[in-house]
Amino acid sequence: xxxxxxxxxxxxxxxxxxxxxxxxxxxxxxxxxxxxxxxxxxxxxxxxxxxxxxxxxxxxxxxxxxxxxxxxxxxxxxxxxxxxxxxxxxxxxxxxxxxxxxxxxxxxxxxxxxxxxxxxxxxxxxxxxxxxxxxxxxxxxxxxxxxxxxxxxxxxxxxxxxxxxxxxxxxxxxxxxxxxxxxxxxxxxxxxxxxxxxxxxxxxxxxxxxxxxxxxxxxxxxxxxxxxxxxxxxxxxxxxxxxxxxxxxxxxxxxxxxxxxxxxxxxxxxxxxxxxxxxxxxxxxxxxxxxxxxxxxxxxxxxxxxxxxxxxxxxxxxxxxxxxxxxxxxxxxxxxxxxxxxxxxxxxxxxxxxxxxxxxxxxxxxxxxxxxxxx
Amino acid sequence: xxxxxxxxxxxxxxxxxxxxxxxxxxxxxxxxxxxxxxxxxxxxxxxxxxxxxxxxxxxxxxxxxxxxxxxxxxxxxxxxxxxxxxxxxxxxxxxxxxxxxxxxxxxxxxxxxxxxxxxxxxxxxxxxxxxxxxxxxxxxxxxxxxxxxxxxxxxxxxxxxxxxxxxxxxxxxxxxxxxxxxxxxxxxxxxxxxxxxxxxxxxxxxxxxxxxxxxxxxxxxxxxxxxxxxxxxxxxxxxxxxxxxxxxxxxxxxxxxxxxxxxxxxxxxxxxxxxxxxxxxxxxxxxxxxxxxxxxxxxxxxxxxxxxxxxxxxxxxxxxxxxxxxxxxxxxxxxxxxxxxxxxxxxxxxxxxxxxxxxxxxxxxxxxxxxxxxxxxxxxxxxxxxxxxxxxxxxxxxxxxxxxxxxxxxxxxxxxxxxxxxxxxxxxxxxxxxxxxxxxxxxxxxxxxxxxxxxxxxxxxxxxxxxxxxxxxxxxxxxxxxxxxxxxxxxxxxxxxxxxxxxxxxxxxxxxxxxxxxxxxxxxxxxxxxxxxxxxxxxxxxxxxxxxxxxxxxxxxx
Numbered sequence: 062x063x064x065x066x067x068x069x070x071x072x073x074x075x076x077x078x079x080x081x082x083x084x085x086x087x088x089x090x091x092x093x094x095x096x097x098x099x100x101x102x103x104x105x106x107x108x109x110x111x112x113x114x115x116x117x118x119x120x121x122x123x124x125x126x127x128x129x130x131x132x133x134x135x136x137x138x139x140x141x142x143x144x145x146x147x148x149x150x151x152x153x154x155x156x157x158x159x160x161x162x163x164x165x166x167x168x169x170x171x172x173x174x175x176x177x178x179x180x181x182x183x184x185x186x187x188x189x190x191x192x193x194x195x196x197x198x199x200x201x202x203x204x205x206x207x208x209x210x211x212x213x214x215x216x217x218x219x220x221x222x223x224x225x226x227x228x229x230x231x232x233x234x235x236x237x238x239x240x241x242x243x244x245x246x247x248x249x250x251x252x253x254x255x256x257x258x259x260x261x262x263x264x265x266x267x268x269x270x271x272x273x274x275x276x277x278x279x280x281x282x283x284x285x286x287x288x289x290x291x292x293x294x295x296x297x298x299x300x301x302x303x304x305x306x307x308x309x310x311x312x313x314x315x316x317x318x319x320x321x322x323x324x325x326x327x328x329x330x331x332x333x334x335x336x337x338x339x340x341x342x343x344x345x346x347x348x349x350x351x352x353x354x355x356x357x358x359x360x361x362x363x364x365x366x367x368x369x370x371x372x373x374x375x376x377x378x379x380x381x382x383x384x385x386x387x388x389x390x391x392x393x394x395x396x397x398x399x400x401x402x403x404x405x406x407x408x409x410x411x412x413x414x415x416x417x418x419x420x421x422x423x424x425x426x427x428x429x430x431x432x433x434x435x436x
Numbered sequence: 437x438x439x440x441x442x443x444x445x446x447x448x449x450x451x452x453x454x455x456x457x458x459x460x461x462x463x464x465x466x467x468x469x470x471x472x473x474x475x476x477x478x479x480x481x482x483x484x485x486x487x488x489x490x491x492x493x494x495x496x497x498x499x500x501x502x503x504x505x506x507x508x509x510x511x512x513x514x515x516x517x518x519x520x521x522x523x524x525x526x527x528x529x530x531x532x533x534x535x536x537x538x539x540x541x542x543x544x545x546x547x548x549x550x551x552x553x554x555x556x557x558x559x560x561x562x563x564x565x566x567x568x569x570x571x572x573x574x575x576x577x578x579x580x581x582x583x584x585x586x587x588x589x590x591x592x593x594x595x596x597x598x599x600x601x602x603x604x605x606x607x608x609x610x611x612x613x614x615x616x617x618x619x620x621x622x623x624x625x626x627x628x629x630x631x632x633x634x635x636x637x638x639x640x641x642x643x644x645x646x647x648x649x650x651x652x653x654x655x656x657x658x659x660x661x662x663x664x665x666x667x668x669x670x671x672x673x674x675x676x677x678x679x680x681x682x683x684x685x686x687x688x689x690x691x692x693x694x695x696x697x698x699x700x701x702x703x704x705x706x707x708x709x710x711x712x713x714x715x716x717x718x719x720x721x722x723x724x725x726x727x728x729x730x731x732x733x734x735x736x737x738x739x740x741x742x743x744x745x746x747x748x749x750x751x752x753x754x755x756x757x758x759x760x761x762x763x764x765x766x767x768x769x770x771x772x773x774x775x776x777x778x779x780x781x782x783x784x785x786x787x788x789x790x791x792x793x794x795x796x797x798x799x800x801x802x803x804x805x806x807x808x809x810x811x812x813x814x815x816x817x818x819x820x821x822x823x824x825x826x827x828x829x830x831x832x833x834x835x836x837x838x839x840x841x842x843x844x845x846x847x848x849x850x851x852x853x854x855x856x857x858x859x860x861x862x863x864x865x866x867x868x869x870x871x872x873x874x875x876x877x878x879x880x881x882x883x884x885x886x887x888x889x890x891x892x893x894x895x896x897x898x899x900x901x902x903x904x905x906x907x908x909x910x911x912x913x914x915x916x917x918x919x920x921x922x923x924x925x926x927x928x929x930x931x932x933x934x935x936x937x938x939x940x941x942x943x944x945x946x947x948x949x950x951x952x953x954x955x956x957x958x959x960x961x962x963x964x965x966x967x968x969x970x971x972x973x974x975x976x977x978x979x980x981x982x983x984x985x986x987x988x989x990x991x992x993x994x
């Protein structure tokens with residue numbers, strides 16, 4: 062690589078050569094060792110919706126064309142560098158080519174044809190993906206706020222402003238998330254309580270911003286064979302300090318199982334709401350604070366077989382939290398009412414038998430939880 | 437005209453700190469731009485290293501919480517764009533353009549100094565946020581309504597300082613643009629017709645038009661945001677009070693997409709100077725290249741909404757089509773560069789290595805653009821690490837490689853001394869490998885669904901290895917700065933003496949001494965093509981003529 066012949070290679074050039082050599086060897090090793098995984102990583106996750114499959118097909122076409130152009134041009138560059146190096150005897154100038162009109166026309170016209178082709182197929186795919194049916198099987202409104210998702214299930218003839226039949230407030234977990242029937246078409250409305258968020262599920266190959274003041278909407282049809290699967294979703298637009306915790310899950314259910322779940326939720330919502338257990342009250346006071354979507358304590362202590370009070374201070378502006386207590390089997394033994402911060406509430410908890418319990422915020426169960434020791 | 441005002445006042449070229457602060461010499465101002473930009477490059481780089489350190493493993497291990505994290509990436513983006521890449525390229529323009537057109541200085545030397553001094557001031561305002569309760573933390577894009585009030589973004593006065601800093605930097609950019617336009621249109625040497633201009637001058641010309649037309653739009657958005665935050669209660673951008681959240685994005689990107697070309701066109705110009713010199717051939721398709729540059733500049737104003745495809749508030753086919761169209765002039769440039777190398781005689785000196793780095797990396801960044809232009813594919817990729825990868829392949833793989841190519845190329849002209857070749861190659865190898873190790877895996881991370889701007893990710897999401905690789909690469913890029921700084925240090929003191937024209941170059945800056953005297957030239961060679969020094973060296977023009985106005989020379993015969 063030495064450019065000035067006659068000088069002996071210095072420390073710097075030797076080091077440069079070693080580093081370059083190591084990089085090439087490392088790359089070759091990775092390609093041999095993880096070849097199939099590397100090839101797979103150039104493609105999006107397997108699509109699980111009919112819309113996502115169309116996007117995946119389009120991606121593949123764009124990828125193949127892009128890869129061909131990449132190898133052509135990169136190949137020309139590498140070839141030029143290897144083949145057209147200046148040699149010691151080169152005193153005469155190389156041919157002084159100033160240009161070539163036919164060549165310019167060729168590399169203007171061919172790319173033009175390619176991009177117009179790409180434009181038309183992406184337009185076509187766009188129309189398919191954006192198409193909505195007037196009679197969807199289900200209408201759901203995803204409501205995003207700093208920093209949680211709520212899923213409102215709407216009446217069949219409803220719209221974004223219709224009062225929901227019932228809501229799922231926990232974005233993840235077996236009692237939470239967006240539950241959808243596989244093989245059926247859901248019409249989704251997106252609504253924001255504060256800033257811009259984005260509804261993004263990698264396996265859908267799709268995202269759409271949740272913009273305050275605007276209701277975005279689209280159709281989603283999870284493939285029938287995906288029943289029983291859970292897909293992770295996440296907010297994809299920076300929305301503040303809790304951006305990373307705005308995760309949610311999409312549970313695809315077989316239509317029968319979905320109907321059972323749906324009817325159960327419907328019945329629960331129309332029944333008289335169970336009063337918040339306040340039977341206990343009084344007793345010793347346990348302090349707990351929520352800030353930046355975290356509890357301040359990983360562990361709480363409470364007396365066995367006696368009522369006690371959780372003095373809960375939610376310091377997160379605009380973000381609702383609550384405190385639920387779960388026993389060893391995961392059953393809820395206390396269900397605190399959620400409320401947005403900043404605010405303070407005293408939860409009176411009825412006597413609990415001695416043992417180890419889990420406490421959590423039902424809205425952010427993956428980030429806000431701890432152990433309650435009752436003894 | 438170039439022939440007037442050539443007698444410097446005796447006191448106009450004192451050395452020392454006072455001279456550097458008060459100078460109106462375009463060369464000194466150009467060097468001030470470069471030094472200032474490199475300082476902010478290192479600061480922005482440190483911010484990026486902090487981000488990469490946190491992301492190396494799942495979990496929040498390194499930083500206190502997201503308050504800090506959001507400030508880091510916001511400031512990293514802001515600093516790298518507004519205080520490094522844009523001013524760095526303006527610095528090269530400042531130094532090189534008057535020399536390349538045979539002018540004694542910029543058209544408005546004092547406005548030139550003013551443009552520069554607004555930059556460090558704006559930078560200080562931006563960084564003051566860190567000591568006043570938190571720097572801006574709504575991302576460099578500062579989307580409303582997150583950026584509207586403190587409760588939503590959870591920061592201190594940093595966002596207001598960010599607005600003020602960027603307003604200053606924007607004003608600097610507008611003044612600089614006007615200065616370049618007047619300089620290029622009015623101060624060219626006799627015989628230097630528009631189609632004999634060096635390509636760098638053409639790219640600075642188009643960039644200046646973009647700056648003058650687009651930057652005031654950003655300034656208006658900044659002022660509206662400032663009013664919303666401090667006086668008006670959100671009537672512009674907060675839907676709660678009758679504003680529109682999307683309006684911010686439309687105005688912001690109407691500037692910030694052309695800003696991508698502000699950040700990359702001059703770098704394209706720089707490598708278009710370097711490739712012909714180091715392959716001993718003229719640039720292939722000079723006129724096609726000029727038209728492609730102008731085409732990119734014009735199309736650049738009609739594609740802003742491709743940053744907003746997922747908002748649901750954009751007429752998608754139009755912006756998709758316009759975005760695809762940009763690929764055509766960009767492709768023309770790429771082929772012209774490649775065929776400049778073709779059948780040439782290449783000398784692999786450090787400037788050419790960095791220029792080849794530009795070609796091969798910008799190629800990836802450019803091809804990636806087609807994925808984003810295909811709207812449904814963008815639905816999958818937008819706001820994931822894929823976009824982070826794409827923008828770094830354009831702005832680092834393109835612009836930053838171009839900056840280093842230019843730095844190695846013009847350093848001998850600026851200082852009279854050569855940089856050390858071995859250290860240059862070591863730097864190139866480290867930065868080239870480190871860059872790819874950092875940013876290539878981000879393609880895969882984005883495809884796998886990792887959103888940008890998150891401080892943490894689930895350990896079972898399958899993103900651990902790629903993130904670790906990216907973080908290692910980040911530190912490798914940082915390590916490449918050691919040979920670079922060492923090289924500058926030792927070369928300034930004891931580098932090989934460069935002479936007027938160490939590279940056997942083509943353009944007028946190499947016709948004067950290194951470093952050039954105040955007011956640059958007392959005599960100029962005859963100009964009959966875009967390569968006056970080449971013509972002179974190979975006996976195609978007379979040796980040296982006095983710079984009298986001899987009228988336009990006849991078209992060259994090739």
